[in-house]
Amino acid sequence: MTAQQLLRLYPRAWRERYGEEFAAMVGPESLQLQQVIDIVSGAIDAWLSADVRGATSAAANGTGGATMLKSLAICSRNHTRDTKRDGLIGGAVMIVATALFALLGIALKRSGHDEAAEAVVANSYLVAMNISMPFWLMKGQPWKAQAAVIGGTTAILIAIAAINFG
């Protein structure tokens, strides 16, 4: 796997800005596993970080509901492809999915599956974010890129949850 192939995982605006120098720096040769992990992590960061997407608000680095709403606003304002409507749809999908996972966690807790409940609740926001991505942040991207970013991060979350709570 080469840097040129992994560059497809990054947002178009990022590739236009940094793609050429990034490829020149890494070179055309096959990458080591550690480099692949670093570049894929960088791609996820490029999609999710308001900073990298050109926003100037340092507050977007925090957590919590207010920051989540700020991030939604920043993303819908700065993204190169999606519209305000896409931002609202993506945000709504994320909020509804988070609520559904939280309800699932409560149901599991009440039925005595404490560890499973904890795993579901702990990952509810992140998985909901992944589910919402095709509606806005990754809208219009090649399906392979969507599958790699969304499937890859979901698989990592499941693996971490299985290790921690299994």
Place this chain on the structure above:
Amino acid sequence: MTKTDDLLASLGRFSEPALHILISLADGPKHGYAITQDIETLTGQKPGPGTLYGAIARLEARKWIEALPVEERRRPYRLTASGQKVLRYRLDSMRVIARIGRARLAEG
């Protein structure tokens, strides 16, 4: 700790690579590859390309570094005046922490 220093800390997991980039650019403009080599010489560890450009993007967004015209597919970056200020604050802060640490080691 000063407000300026807090801004560098606000970069989270990118604060350390960002600090290394600022230090690397302190003696003049460099492109990504030269920054990586310099950081490896400085710290013994080469930053991954995803980490490096995550930090560069954040530093650019805050106008602590700025891009220069591309030279042979490589774009050099240079430290801005506000970047120098942030770096100076952070280095001063590290010097104080190092002095306290050394003093406590000497006491123990």
